[in-house]
Amino acid sequence: MTSKVPFYVSVVLLILVGIALSIFRHQTYGVPWTPGETRQVWDIEARIEFGAQGKPVKASLAAPNTQNGFTLISETSSSSGYGVSYVSTDTDRRAEWTIRNATGPQTIYYKAQFLVDPQANVDAVDPSEEEIELPTFTGPTEAAAKALIELANQRSADDLTFTRELIKTLNDAENQNASLLLHNLSKVEALDKLLAYAKIHSRVVGVIELEDGRRRQTIQQMNQVWDGAQWILFNPERTNQITVQNILIWDQSNISLLDLVGGQNSQVHFSMIVQEVSPQQATNDKVQADGLLNFSIHSLPLEEQAMFKTIMLIPIGALIVVFLRVIIGLKTSGTFMPVLIAVAFVQTQLFTGIVGFLLIVGTGLVIRSYLSRLNLLLVARISAVIIAVIMIISVFTVVAFKIGLTEGLSITFFPMIILSWTIERMSILWEEEGAKEVMLQGGGSLLTAVLVYLAMTNSYIEHLTFNFIGLQLIVLAGILLLGTYTGYRLTELRRFKPLAED
Template identity: 55%
Template sequence: MSRLPFYVIVGLLLVAGIATSVHRHLQFEIPWVPGEQRQVWEIEAVINFNAQNGPVQVDLALPSHQNGFRVLTENTASSGYGLAYKADELGRQAQWTTRDAAGSQQLYYSVQMLVSPDARPPIQTPPGLASTTPWESPYDSAASQLIDRAWARSANNATFTRELILDVNGERQGESARLLLTQETPSALIVRLLNQAGVQAREVSGLVLEDGRRRQSLSSWIQVFDESANQWSLFNPITGEQGQPDNLLLWETGGRAVLEVQGGTNSRVSFSMLTHHQPASAAVRNHYSEDTLLNFSIHSLPLEEQALFQTILLIPIGALVVVFLRVLVGIKTSGTFMPVLIALAFIQTTLPTGLIGFLLIVAVGLIIRNYLSYLNLLLVARVSAVIITVIAIISIFTVLAYRMGLSAGLTVTFFPMIILAWTIERMSILWEEEGPKQVLIQGGGSLLTAVLAYLAMNNPWVRHITFNFLGVQLILMALILLLGNYTGYRLLELRRFKPITDDEKPS
């Protein structure tokens, strides 16, 4: 029979497992190794204004995903106000409303921004060229002179913008620029001149991030649309430098007001900021907690269930260890996957405590089971009696450990009692049929397999990979299928050929 379908299935499992794992790493930025830290900025915006004894509506521009930053979480504090988040092609806004307010008012907005070098803003279609208000004389001549001089020294929109900024704010500032600056702020003037020259440009607001700073204000920056790259380029309106600094967070990018207050006066907004580091996996979970694809996974479950699945997803690792040791090495165990369950118990109890507890319970259980064999009970009744015996043994050991002040001994309750009862029953029957040697071989093999499975399952890297990359389960399935297809000699069986090799040696 052709083995091609088998190898096709194994190949598909490997490809699917690797592809989904790589996709989660690239798309959701989940790290490959545990303990990786990510920088997070906590920013608080405080809005102050005086209400005029009537209805109030406050609109505040909010930051969005952008180059180098992602929004993790956001919160507001606004007692007595209704709150709504709005989003359109110009960006995001928070809107507070109330029917009646008087006197000094304070509203709070806080956001956590994840520093993410791979973050990119959503694809934006450039708006149509903004209509410019014609200059009056003599400002029209000054504007034309600035545009013509910068245009002659440029090669594209980016260099034209740089030259224009230097002519308005740099050392080359002349009479024309000083005249126009009496009518507009530097950033607004540059944007107006760019639009007049047919270049799509807009003024945006950014926040320079410095740890521990309070009562900071936004600064103006200029975005120019680069048609060749089909994206917006950022320029410093003072120096003409192109590019977004690493510590600059663009707060408003739609070209509209950062803060609008209806029904109030003397409105202003100030910013405070702190930075800290947190585990990368936690930061990513916060960011994608509402993502539909991630919600399909276990990360959308409550923490209690997530902790349960973190242990369950380790079982295939233990199964792979058991299959490898039984199929390739040839180690005999008492029960096929009993060592995996014992390894899970070791994870809860720690290895030294688990080993001592396991040996004590099995040894005492075998002694009591040996007595039960003289009663000639039926199998079901005998196994039930062994189960009750195991429970009694665990209870006695737990109480004794507590009385002796050994807190580690309290964890022996994590051992699977039914599995221990069946292990004691199998070992007892094996002792009667094949002698104590086979009991030691299979019991020792079970314990060795359980220890190796524990070491593999309790590895921090393995725990991280299995929990955060579910595609690994497909890879484990493919490896187990390949091992299940092995029909050659086991390593321990090669001892049978030792006499042949000894005979072939020259005397």
């Protein structure tokens, strides 16, 4: 007797792989488990204004990049007559506009779209190997800096708490050392110098506070401190560290926000709005932006995606058919004919599909009964039935259009070859088993098709099958397990009813 252990091991592996693929897709691509969720996309526009001096102009703006919590999905520029290019260096990205000659007021627009993406994690370059350049202070300010560092060092346990204590001291209006240091320095500059003097890796970054509908916002400077694994953002005006939920880091290099050659009186203002997008659109944008090695349906063109959206539902229909036939014992005409009929119902809508199915099969059985009297060969008889089905569909479609039933036009979605074989099988069954068996199998096929249709049109099932390819492996494992069932069907238990009554 062959052992079934390898079989059950294979089934368990299919289930585990399917679950792992689904979790990986959720974690990596941000695909939600339910269809009702949406994703936020921020449209941020930088408006650059300056006066050109009648000579070649070169404007270079610090450009943002994908960062923790945000994925850059697109960037565009609007600048009449200017050439534009995006330049990446070791420290930052910049958008550069150039023109041979320009005079008078100039306006350049740069727009970036960011997807709010909790899965976006950028590996930061470890600055521990870099040597910190110690800042210089004048005599009195150096003594004040040392006093502030010593006080913060006593009240802290690590670099992050040390930074918080420094910020508290800088915001203490009664602290004379802080007042002396802030006499010629801003809080951002003072904190950066104090951290460097204490030999703590830090940097100044330009950030934008995200607020829907905000206009003419200017960039703000904040401090980042290296905690050994990542950069932590601090606002020197507040003592707590900043989360990335509403803060977007625009300029990480702090070299300059805008470099301008050939112009004067430059200004940069930011405007922003937020919009909600579907999970599918968010996934497509993320895949294209990150260039991820994506083997999902989302990597295909939209036309093929639309086709696979229906195809990926067929395994669910197959699972339902196997359950109804193996466990329930429901009789159907053909094994998976109800699944194909249900696919047609998806296109025609349920009521129109049922009426069309009954009309086509009923009329086809009448024509098939006449063909049986001619004693034709099987191939010729099937071919004649196929032509008859095509004519029936054509006639019903024209009649529906003439009487104004536009729903009847969708009857052409029925699989003609499958219907022809169904008519042939039912006709033979009528001759061999009688009308009762035809009604049982025909009614079972129609009931199964309706149940499969209800499953296929469920928004949760549509979402899961289209977005999580691993679900197909779980369905396959379920079908394999059902295939090992050899017990009684539920419909067969009625034979034991007299025993139960006794």
